[in-house]
Amino acid sequence: MASLDDLKKRIASVKSTQKITKAMKMVAAAKLRRAQESAEKGRPYSEKMNNIILNLSNGVSDKENAPKLLSGTGQEKTHLCVVMTSDRGLCGGFNSNIIKKAKSYFVKILDEGKELKIITVGSKGNDQLKRVYGDKIIENISFKESKNANYFDADKVGKMVIEKFEAGEFDVCTIFYNQFKNVITQIPQAQQIIPLNNEGEESSSEESYEFEPDEDEILSNLLPKNISTQIFKAMLENSASEQGSRMSAMDNATRNAGEMVDKLTIEYNRSRQAAITKELIEIISGAESL
Amino acid sequence: MSEEFKVEIVNPEKSFLVKDDVSEVVVPAFEGEMGILKDHISIISFLKPGIIKILSKSGDENYYVEDGIVEFKNNNLSILTSTIFNITDIDKSKQQDLLKQAEEEANKTDINDQSKYLADQKVEVLKTLN
Numbered sequence: 186m187a188s189l190d191d192l193k194k195r196i197a198s199v200k201s202t203q204k205i206t207k208a209m210k211m212v213a214a215a216k217l218r219r220a221q222e223s224a225e226k227g228r229p230y231s232e233k234m235n236n237i238i239l240n241l242s243n244g245v246s247d248k249e250n251a252p253k254l255l256s257g258t259g260q261e262k263t264h265l266c267v268v269m270t271s272d273r274g275l276c277g278g279f280n281s282n283i284i285k286k287a288k289s290y291f292v293k294i295l296d297e298g299k300e301l302k303i304i305t306v307g308s309k310g311n312d313q314l315k316r317v318y319g320d321k322i323i324e325n326i327s328f329k330e331s332k333n334a335n336y337f338d339a340d341k342v343g344k345m346v347i348e349k350f351e352a353g354e355f356d357v358c359t360i361f362y363n364q365f366k367n368v369i370t371q372i373p374q375a376q377q378i379i380p381l382n383n384e385g386e387e388s389s390s391e392e393s394y395e396f397e398p399d400e401d402e403i404l405s406n407l408l409p410k411n412i413s414t415q416i417f418k419a420m421l422e423n424s425a426s427e428q429g430s431r432m433s434a435m436d437n438a439t440r441n442a443g444e445m446v447d448k449l450t451i452e453y454n455r456s457r458q459a460a461i462t463k464e465l466i467e468i469i470s471g472a473e474s475l
Numbered sequence: 476m477s478e479e480f481k482v483e484i485v486n487p488e489k490s491f492l493v494k495d496d497v498s499e500v501v502v503p504a505f506e507g508e509m510g511i512l513k514d515h516i517s518i519i520s521f522l523k524p525g526i527i528k529i530l531s532k533s534g535d536e537n538y539y540v541e542d543g544i545v546e547f548k549n550n551n552l553s554i555l556t557s558t559i560f561n562i563t564d565i566d567k568s569k570q571q572d573l574l575k576q577a578e579e580e581a582n583k584t585d586i587n588d589q590s591k592y593l594a595d596q597k598v599e600v601l602k603t604l605n
Contacts, residue, residue, distance in 0.1 A: 226489035233485060233553055237519060237546050336487040336557055394548075397506055397520040406521050407544060410557075417487050 189460065192453040196446060203442035209275065210435035217368070217428035223333065224365060224421040231418045234411055238381070240394060241404050252401070254347075254408040257380030258356045263300040265355035265379075266290065267346065269362040269419055270310030271427045272329045277434030279363060279371065279427055280309045286373040287361045291318060302355055306342060306420075334420040336413070343413030350379060362419035363426035369433055371426040378415050381408070480513045480550040482529060484538070486559055492538075494531060500552055501528040502545050503600075517548045522556065524577075524597040537562040539604070541597060562604065574601040 242255055268287045270280045287310075294301050304324040305311040311325045324345065328338045346358060358379035363371040396403055481495040501510045503525025522543040529536045543556030565573075580586075581594035 223488060227487055229490055230485045230487045230555060233546070233555055234544075237544060237555075241519065339487075340557070393517070394546075395516050395518045397504060397509075397518060403519060403521055403544075410542075410544075413557075414487060 189453065189456055192449060192456065196449045196453065199442050199445050199449065203439055203446065206435045206438040206442060210432055210439060213428045213432040213435060217425065217432055219333070220421070220425040220428050221365070224425045227418060227421045231414050234407075234414050238404075238407060238411055241396075241400055241407065242381070252405045252408055254350070254379055254412070255381050255404065258353075261299065261356050263302060263355040263357075264294050265302045265304065265346070265349065265358045267304045267306060267342070267358065267360040267416070268310045268314065269360060269416075269423050270305070270307035270313075271423070272308050272327055273427075274309060275434065276427050276431035277437075279430035280307075280313065282371070282373045283361050283363055284310060284313045286375060287314075288317075290359070290361075290375055291321075304342075304346070334417070334424045336417050339417035339420050340413045343409070343416050346379070346412055346416075347409050355379075360416060360419050362423045363430075365422050365425040365429060368429040371430055374419075374422075376415070376419070378412055381411070478513050479531070480552065482552040482554070484527075484554045484556065484559065486556055491556075491559055494529065496533065497529055497531045497552075499528075499530040501526075501530075502554070503527070503540070504545070511545075511547055511552060513550055515547050519544065519546050521545070522554075523593060524600050526562070526600065527554065527559075539565065539600070542593075565604065570601060570604055574598065577601055 242251070266287060268283060270283055274280070291301055291303075301318075301321050303314065303318055303322045304326065305314060305322060306326045306328075308325075308327045308329070311322065311327075315322060326342060326345075328334075331338055349355060350358065357377065359375055359377045361373065361375055364374045365371055479496050479498055482492070482497045482500055483490065483494075484492040499510055499512055501508055502520075503509075503523055504520045505523050506520075508525070509520065522540055522545060524541045525539075527538040527540055529538070539560045539562055540554075540556045541558035543554055543559075546553045546555075560569075577594055577597035581591065581598050583591075583594075586594070
């Protein structure tokens with residue numbers, strides 16, 4: 186059995202850990218509210234954007250000559266995967282869920298004999314992926330400096346993806362992120378952004394539009410913006426998910442620490458009593474022998 | 476019958492402005508300025524750098540935009556833009572900053588004609604703000 190001193194030290198250390206996790210939980214809760222708010226505020230933009238593109242792509246008469254961002258390059262040889270994770274740890278299964286989802290997709294791609302390229306956004310994803318897929322990672326971006334997800338950062342990623350697409354470096358692009366459902370549930374998502382996959386989605390209106398300039402030109406102007414918008418949406422969802430995941434992880438940790446303190450305290454008291462009893466017995470038997 | 480319609484400006488971060496008593500909006504469409512009144516035909520167009528003028532009963536408002544898309548449908552005007560400022564909020568230093576950026580962009584030689592055109596537009600519009 187551990188000595189009294191050891192137990193005392195352990196209780197103190199667990200207590201201070203509990204203090205930290207409790208503080209982290211509260212910080213995460215405050216940040217979550219903000220992240221959730223901005224995720225909700227960001228929705229109208231991406232929805233409207235989606236709607237307009239849907240209307241436009243239905244209006245494109247000449248499917249053959251449609252912009253490549255919409256119709257694809259005609260082959261599916263090289264896949265680019267943008268894996269979006271957080272820059273900080275201690276957020277439960279948040280990062281590993283995305284990685285797991287991404288890895289199963291990677292295996293599928295490689296099994297089919299296709300080429301794989303990876304861009305990681307956020308340092309945690311890079312840390313986990315570089316061990317196995319280090320040679321496939323072509324770019325690693327991290328936004329440690331920016332406090333909140335902002336459009337400027339998303340635009341940077343978007344522009345880079347488009348640049349690579351135009352240089353013919355890949356045919357299909359998929360982004361991986363966590364969709365925020367609620368504090369306990371975040372769903373890892375794989376979303377294909379190039380070519381734009383909106384088959385099966387019906388246009389909301391049958392109405393025909395007037396276009397100025399023509400559809401093709403608007404589309405080719407709009408599609409790159411849509412890439413950035415989709416990435417921004419993923420970033421917003423991700424940051425809300427991260428805080429939610431961290432909050433529930435830290436809540437669990439705080440509770441576990443509490444339980445541990447209780448258990449250790451009982452053990453401490455018991456061994457303290459045992460020590461007192463032992464001492465008493467020693468004194469009594471010592472006195473008797475005299 | 477009222478001659479008013481609804482306008483909504485959204486940027487990626489939030490819904491920037493919603494107004495439903497607007498009588499006319501002038502947007503800097505790519506092929507020239509375009510005034511939109513009530514019962515305009517459904518239209519989609521995109522914007523070049525310029526000034527959005529919103530005319531309503533409660534007063535006129537001017538916004539500076541760098542890019543964007545407009546959609547008008549069923550007397551609802553949606554403007555999606557990534558960069559928008561209310562002109563009354565832009566002070567001298569801010570405007571100078573933007574102008575400097577735009578000029579740098581316009582002076583680049585390795586850009587294509589369209590982005591060159593857009594950058595030139597930006598410079599021009601920002602100069603008129605003085």
